[in-house]
Amino acid sequence: MLNKTGVPQLEQVLSVFPDRKALLKPKAILECYEDIPCNPCSTSCPFDAIEIGPNINKQPKLKVDLCTGCGLCVPSCPGLAIVIAQLKDHEAIFKIPYEFLPLPEKNTIWHGVNRSGDVICDARIDHVLMSPKNDNTAIITVSVPEVFLHDFVTIREKNE
Numbered sequence: 803m804l805n806k807t808g809v810p811q812l813e814q815v816l817s818v819f820p821d822r823k824a825l826l827k828p829k830a831i832l833e834c835y836e837d838i839p840c841n842p843c844s845t846s847c848p849f850d851a852i853e854i855g856p857n858i859n860k861q862p863k864l865k866v867d868l869c870t871g872c873g874l875c876v877p878s879c880p881g882l883a884i885v886i887a888q889l890k891d892h893e894a895i896f897k898i899p900y901e902f903l904p905l906p907e908k909n910t911i912w913h914g915v916n917r918s919g920d921v922i923c924d925a926r927i928d929h930v931l932m933s934p935k936n937d938n939t940a941i942i943t944v945s946v947p948e949v950f951l952h953d954f955v956t957i958r959e960k961n962e
């Protein structure tokens with residue numbers, strides 16, 4: 803389905819999410835569904851938590867137990883295919899890469915958007931990180947209701 807629509811099926815999405823117990827701590831979500839010759843996510847991880855193997859065309863797999871949720875892999879991905887997710891206090895807390903302007907401001911409410919580009923919920927901006935180490939990729943910490951854990955993917959400004 804991804805090849806035809808560009809939108810992954812639910813079963814594909816679920817396959818890259820650790821279970822709810824694991825997500826009580828932050829974990830990387832690798833939304834990389836195509837076999838492509840790419841591996842900076844794997845080489846950027848200081849904990850060897852992303853496995854691709856000897857064939858660089860294979861999709862990356864997360865070794866959930868080794869992932870600390872440090873987030874170093876997020877800006878390494880040229881396809882913006884990695885986020886960090888955690889469950890806490892009935893919210894799903896994400897760290898997402900964001901390369902659009904304007905950047906959101908902390909403590910503002912933006913739209914939460916799904917993989918089809920539809921607005922699905924409010925998204926609270928908790929933190930905005932711009933670091934020279936991440937080139938022009940901002941890392942936005944954003945919280946949405948827990949029920950949107952597997953649907954939320956990015957943010958959009960409310961007045962758009």
Ligand code: SF4
Nearest residue numbers: 847869870872873875
């Ligand atoms: S979040 Fe940190 S520990 Fe987890 S896969 Fe990414 S770089 Fe490795």
Ligand code: SF4
Nearest residue numbers: 834840842843879881
């Ligand atoms: S860096 Fe991104 S696009 Fe490349 S293999 Fe890793 S997750 Fe996939």
